[in-house]
Amino acid sequence: MTVSTDLWRQWAVxxxxxxxxxxxxxxxxxxxAMRRELDYIADDRTALRWALGCILASYKARLTAWSGFSPxxxxxxxxxxxxxxxxxxxxxxxxxxxxxxPPRPLFNETTCDLPxxxxxxxxxxxxxxxxxxxxxxxxxxGHFNLAVVVIKSEQQPSWPEPVIYINGGPGAPLTVYAAYxxxxxxxxxxxxxxxxxxGTGRSEPSxxxxxxxxxxxxxxxxxxxxxxxxxAARQAVYLACRDQAIGRGLDLRNFGTRITVEDFEWVRQALxxxxxxxxxxxxxxxxxxxxxxxxxxxxxxxxxxxxYPPDPMPLQSAIVSDARDAFFAHCRQDKVCSKSFPDLxxxxxxxxxxxxxxxxxxxxxxRMRQAEDRVTVTASLFEAGVSDLxxxxxxxxALPRMIQSVHDGDAQGPATxxxxxxxxxxxxxxxxxxAVECRDRPHLHAQLPVGAxxxxxxxxxxxxDRWSEPGPLPLVPVGARVPILVLAGQFxxxxxxxSSRHVAELIGDSARFVEFPLIGHNVRHFSPCGTRIAAxxxxxxxxxxxxxxxxxxxxxxxxxxxxxx
Amino acid sequence: xxxxxKPNNSRQARALFAALVDRSQTWRHGYDLAKETGLxxxxxxxxxxxxxxxxxxxxxxQEAERPGLPPRHVYRLTASGLVLAREQxxxxxxxxxxxxxx
Numbered sequence: 001m002t003v004s005t006d007l008w009r010q011w012a013v014x015x016x017x018x019x020x021x022x023x024x025x026x027x028x029x030x031x032x033a034m035r036r037e038l039d040y041i042a043d044d045r046t047a048l049r050w051a052l053g054c055i056l057a058s059y060k061a062r063l064t065a066w067s068g069f070s071p072x073x074x075x076x077x078x079x080x081x082x083x084x085x086x087x088x089x090x091x092x093x094x095x096x097x098x099x100x101x102p103p104r105p106l107f108n109e110t111t112c113d114l115p116x117x118x119x120x121x122x123x124x125x126x127x128x129x130x131x132x133x134x135x136x137x138x139x140x141x142g143h144f145n146l147a148v149v150v151i152k153s154e155q156q157p158s159w160p161e162p163v164i165y166i167n168g169g170p171g172a173p174l175t176v177y178a179a180y181x182x183x184x185x186x187x188x189x190x191x192x193x194x195x196x197x198x199g200t201g202r203s204e205p206s207x208x209x210x211x212x213x214x215x216x217x218x219x220x221x222x223x224x225x226x227x228x229x230x231x232a233a234r235q236a237v238y239l240a241c242r243d244q245a246i247g248r249g250l251d252l253r254n255f256g257t258r259i260t261v262e263d264f265e266w267v268r269q270a271l272x273x274x275x276x277x278x279x280x281x282x283x284x285x286x287x288x289x290x291x292x293x294x295x296x297x298x299x300x301x302x303x304x305x306x307x308y309p310p311d312p313m314p315l316q317s318a319i320v321s322d323a324r325d326a327f328f329a330h331c332r333q334d335k336v337c338s339k340s341f342p343d344l345x346x347x348x349x350x351x352x353x354x355x356x357x358x359x360x361x362x363x364x365x366x367r368m369r370q371a372e373d374r375v376t377v378t379a380s381l382f383e384a385g386v387s388d389l390x391x392x393x394x395x396x397x398a399l400p401r402m403i404q405s406v407h408d409g410d411a412q413g414p415a416t417x418x419x420x421x422x423x424x425x426x427x428x429x430x431x432x433x434x435a436v437e438c439r440d441r442p443h444l445h446a447q448l449p450v451g452a453x454x455x456x457x458x459x460x461x462x463x464x465d466r467w468s469e470p471g472p473l474p475l476v477p478v479g480a481r482v483p484i485l486v487l488a489g490q491f492x493x494x495x496x497x498x499s500s501r502h503v504a505e506l507i508g509d510s511a512r513f514v515e516f517p518l519i520g521h522n523v524r525h526f527s528p529c530g531t532r533i534a535a536x537x538x539x540x541x542x543x544x545x546x547x548x549x550x551x552x553x554x555x556x557x558x559x560x561x562x563x564x565x
Numbered sequence: 566x567x568x569x570x571k572p573n574n575s576r577q578a579r580a581l582f583a584a585l586v587d588r589s590q591t592w593r594h595g596y597d598l599a600k601e602t603g604l605x606x607x608x609x610x611x612x613x614x615x616x617x618x619x620x621x622x623x624x625x626x627q628e629a630e631r632p633g634l635p636p637r638h639v640y641r642l643t644a645s646g647l648v649l650a651r652e653q654x655x656x657x658x659x660x661x662x663x664x665x666x667x
Contacts, residue, residue, distance in 0.1 A: 030614055033624075033638030034606060037596045040637065050596070053606030060611045157626035157636035 008044040013109070015051035019058040020272030021104050027061050028274035029160060034058075035272070105130060105270035107148065114149070116179040125178065126150040130270040132198065132263045135254050147202035148267055149175045151182045151192040161275050161300050162191035163538060164264065166291075168282030168308075168522070170257075170440075171433030173201030184531070186279045186303075186524075187538040193276070195267055197260050197287075199432035205250055208241035208431035215430055222457050224378045231448070231462050238463045241431050252467065255432070256439030257474040261290045268298055277538045278302040281522055282494065286310065286440070286474045289503075292482050293475035301541035303534050305487045306521045307500045310474040311443050317453040320387045323493040323520070324348070327390060330491075330518070330556075331400055337558040341400045348386070351407040355379040362411045377415065380454035382406060385418040387455055390493040391521045393556075401562045413562045438464035439471035476506050483541035484511040487530055489519035512537075514547045518556055529553065577604055579653060581612055585622075585642045586650040592627060592639035613640060621646035 016035040023031040034054040041047040112127035127149050135141040152158055163186045167174045174181075175196050185192055196203035218234040221227075245252065264287065268276060277300050280288025285304040292302050313319075328345040331337035341347060360377040375381070386403065389395040402414040437444060437460055444464040448456065460467075477484075484507055488500035497515045504513040516523050516530055523530040529549035536545045580602040585593065599609050616622035620643060627639045642650060 027614065029638070030610060033595060034610055036635045036637055037594065037606075039635055040594070040596055050599075050606045053608070054610070056605075056607030057610035057614075060607070061614055064611075152635075156628045160626075 008048045012038055012044070012047040012051040014106070015048070016054050017106050017270075017272075018104075019051070019054040021106065021269060022055070022058040022062050023272075027058075028272050030061070031058060031272050105132075105266045105268075107267075107270040107272075112149070114178050115176060118179070121151075121179060121182050124152040124154065124182065126152070127175075130267045132266045135251065136259070136262050141251075141254075144198050144204040146198060146204070146263060146267065147175045147196040148271070149178045149194045150271065151178060151185070151194070153185065153189050153191055155189060158191045159187075159189040159539075161277055162193055162273060163187050163277045163279055164193045164195070164268070166195075166197075166264070166278065166280045166284035166287045168284050169200065169428045169433060170197065170260075170283045170436035171200055171428030171430060172283075173428070175201055185535075187277065187535050190277065190538070193267070193271065193273075195264065197432075198263055199255065199435060200429050205245075205248075207245055207250065207429065207435060209429075211237070211241050211431045212429070214241075219458070223384050223454055224376065224381050231457065235462050235466065238434060238460075239466055241434075242467055245431070252435055253439070253469070253471060255435035255468075256471040257286050257290050257436065258439075258472040260287050260436070261294055264291055265295050265298065274298075275300045277541075279305065279534070279538070281305045281524070283308050289477055290475045292480050292484065293477040296477070296480060296482050299482045301483045301485070301538055303485045303487065303524075303537060304500075304503075305523050305530070305534070306489060306492055307486060307495050307503050309495065309499060309503050310476060311441050313441075313443065315449060315452065315456050316459060317455040319496055319499075320390070320455050320493045322496055323390050323491045324386065327396070327399070327491050331558070334556065334558060336560065337400055337556075340558070340561040341404060344400050344403065347407050348403055351382060351403060352379045354407065354409075355382055358409075360406060360409060360411055360415065362416050364416060377406060377418070382418070384454050384458065387493050389418065390491050393489075393491075393519055393526045396491075396518070396556045397559050401559050405562050410562070434460055434463060434467055438467040439469075440474050442470045442473075445470060476503060478506050479508050480510050482510060483537075485534065485537045485541075485545070486511055486513045487523040487534065488513070488515045489521060489523050489526075490515060490517045491520045494521050512544065514545075514550055516550050517553050519553070527553070574653065577602075577608055578612055578616075580604060581609070581616075582642075582646075582650040582653055585640070586647065586654070589642055589647055589650075592625070592641050594637050594639055598640070616646065621649055 016038055020028070020031040020035060031054070034057065038047050038050060041050055107128050107130055109126060109128040112122070112125045114125070114127065117125065129145040130148050131143040131145050133139055133141065133143055150162070165174075165181065165186060173196055175194050178194055181192060181194060199205055199207045214237050215234065218230070218237050221230040222234055242252065275298055278288045278291055280286070280303065282305070285307045286309075288302050288304055292299055325345065328348065331341060331344045337344070355377060356379045362375050362377055364373050364375055366373055386399070389399055389402070398414060398417065402418040405414040406418060441464070444460045446461070448461040452461075484504075486500055486504040488495070488497040490497060501513050501515070504511040514533060516527055519527050519530070524534050529552075532549065533545050533547055581598065581604065584598055584601045595606070595609060595613070598604070599606055602609070604612070613622060613624075617624060622640055623643050624638055624640045626636045628636055
């Protein structure tokens with residue numbers, strides 16, 4: 001039999017990866033040390049011999065750690081009874097040939113195929129997949145390949161204990177944004193790990209990839225009107241997707257934060273990471289909190305940026321109402337804003353009434369791809385648009401004049417930006433979004449509450465009760481010992497700062513809470529001060545970070561009333 | 566109960582000490598040590614781990630010498646490690662002298 005040298009090298013890499021798996025915990029850095037030497041061994045056969053030695057070394061260390069047995073005696077016994085190494089080797093060769101289920105966490109490194117990657121970034125990227133069990137309770141159910149990208153810190157050597165960033169959604173892709181993430185590291189001296197959660201981005205499974213397109217009309221109809229037929233139409237589209245997924249052999253019970261958390265843990269082991277720093281943003285905080293609750297020993301620190309707490313949650317419309325009121329109150333206190341818009345809250349309420357009577361038809365540019373390049377701004381659409389803009393501090397300077405512009409019936413001016421908002425919103429994989437939310441959120445299995453507004457109708461009421469049973473629920477790590485930093489924005493339309501503070505109090509003494517004035521959802525994304533505080537905290541989680549910059553946030557430079565040119 | 570400290574006077578341990586003490590101020594790579602001592606990785610790394618746990622060896626990550634390569638783990642003896650290595654050298658010399666006299 002002839003074996004290509006490439007194959008020797010591949011086996012060497014797989015054996016070294018296996019050694020990493022054998023040596024988790026305190027010895028993980030040793031496994032990484034052995035593995036990295038492979039890159040300095042030019043000869044492929046020598047590399048394979050080196051990797052076989054790594055296996056032996058890792059088992060020796062593992063056995064020593066397990067007990068007071070002499071590793072030599074244990075190995076001698078194993079060799080005499082059939083050859084431990086032979087079994088390991090055969091198992092791994094089987095893996096190398098392509099397995100149907102992952103017997104253990106492995107990182108299969110591939111070439112990086114990512115957009116917008118500058119040449120100087122390329123050497124810092126490691127891309128690959130990790131096969132995770134479809135069903136953690138049934139190892140024979142096969143696996144899903146998750147896309148994983150490791151961005152090595154710009155300054156080498158990296159500090160130990162990398163950062164795992166867990167993005168929002170659920171359902172949003174992440175690895176496709178690796179180039180952006182590399183430019184804005186969470187802790188610049190540490191490696192950054194990105195994972196497309198199951199059913200998102202480049203990770204399997206592809207759950208109803210055409211759902212976003214099919215839902216475009218239905219979602220727009222729901223944003224525009226509270227009519228029952230709009231809700232029924234959306235439900236029909238979702239249920240067709242559900243049937244399609246089940247027809248393809250997918251079990252919708254294999255989704256939800258509790259599953260996602262096990263995926264992350266699997267990825268951690270596959271990468272040979274002993275402990276990592278977890279940065280959760282928005283829905284990512286739901287995952288991060290559950291991860292801290294279930295796998296605290298693998299976590300050095302956690303940042304919860306704009307918490308999305310587990311159920312029970314208030315109605316979304318009530319949370320947005322509070323955020324909106326806080327923004328209007330700020331306008332009242334601001335010299336420029338109050339001069340141009342003396343009672344923005346009243347203007348807002350009056351606009352809703354006017355639009356109820358006479359919706360405003362606004363012309364949009366063709367790139368917004370609206371039928372006949374027009375949008376009819378109803379009261380519901382207006383409410384949704386204002387709510388969405390509260391996410392983004394860079395929209396705050398113009399938000400009062402947008403509201404005033406719609407109020408005045410000006411279809412040409414700033415109203416167009418507001419009308420375009422629902423069409424411009426980023427669409428995650430909506431099927432995965434439903435698959436996770438319906439497992440995580442029992443309240444979505446109830447009927448749409450009385451008094452619900454458009455903001456509640458956009459939730460998955462009327463979908464979840466037909467989609468799947470609620471699953472095991474996400475957790476708040478009450479009493480956790482892991483150092484945790486909670487960041488909250490004053491105008492966050494997803495979670496009230498008071499709710500985030502409450503979660504921090506539930507966690508206990510290990511949690512520090514920082515509220516950022518004049519910020520909405522996703523603090524770090526919009527606040528250099530938040531970025532600095534988070535980075536300091538990740539590098540020194542046992543110390544109280546200097547949060548004084550949060551008290552010196554630059555004021556909003558409100559734009560004056562729009563005057564038609 | 567703490568595990569008893571393992572002796573470091575095996576042939577392999579002595580070979581490793583000899584290589585490390587030879588250039589005691591230089592940080593050494595695993596593969597280079599393997600080449601110099603003739604130890605296979607399966608023997609070398611358990612020894613390195615053990616010496617490290619006993620406080621005889623220090624390690625750190627060193628930036629790659631060439632771009633595109635990963636950082637490497639490097640090793641050198643601690644002050645205690647150096648003392649032990651010198652003691653071993655003296656013991657070997659003493660044993661050789663004893664042998665010569667016998």
